[in-house]
Amino acid sequence: MISLPLPEKVSTNKIYAGVHWSSRKKLADRYHRSLLPFRNKRFLWPAHLLFTFSFKGRLLDCTNCAMMAKLLEDGMVHHGILPDDTPQYVSKISITVVKGARDHVTIEQV
8 A cells, every 4th residue: 555645736727727748747756756655565466456545625526536546546657666557567447536634545455
């Protein structure tokens, strides 16, 4: 299991709104850096990943967390936690949203 504070709460809607590529790159870099402490962790594959997002404030819809899940999945590949994010290695993802004390995510292999 991976558990970490969200580097930034970002809705998939924000990306649809036409965020400049350089802003998306900075966001991806922040998410990838947040996974650095887990670089020695390995998930078995094909993996079913469960992303549980908890938010202190207003909850995002599950599908509005898809961008954050993608950034985290790409970061897992970047750090070798997963070899790749193709269906051979990640067969399924699930996204759950809950109310919490802080903006946080856990990633579990189920």
